[in-house]
Amino acid sequence: MADNYRTETPRSSGAGRTIIIILVVAVLAVIAAVATGFLDFSSKGGALPEVKVEGGALPSVNADVGSIDVGTSNTTIEVPKVKTETETVSVPTLKVEKAN
Numbered sequence: 001m002a003d004n005y006r007t008e009t010p011r012s013s014g015a016g017r018t019i020i021i022i023l024v025v026a027v028l029a030v031i032a033a034v035a036t037g038f039l040d041f042s043s044k045g046g047a048l049p050e051v052k053v054e055g056g057a058l059p060s061v062n063a064d065v066g067s068i069d070v071g072t073s074n075t076t077i078e079v080p081k082v083k084t085e086t087e088t089v090s091v092p093t094l095k096v097e098k099a100n
Contacts, residue, residue, distance in 0.1 A: 033039035
């Protein structure tokens with residue numbers, strides 16, 4: 001007797017899928033219209049508004065600053081010396097032959 005009853009899972013209405021398909025078709029239609037020249041987006045060159053500035057003055061600032069003297073003087077200091085020497089060492093080599 002239990003075999004006579006079936007349980008079905010309710011399906012969603014698919015409204016979301018339908019809306020997405022409509023939007024994709026609309027976008028493709030607009031792209032095709034622009035590509036074929038049927039739809040043309042033209043605009044006029046814009047211009048910035050004219051702005052006039054008049055009057056005003058910079059603030060007055062008084063500052064007392066010290067003085068700096070830059071120069072050179074001779075002083076004896078220790079300076080490291082670097083020497084190079086020539087030695088014969090073994091280095092890796094690479095030989096390449098062309099294929100025939």
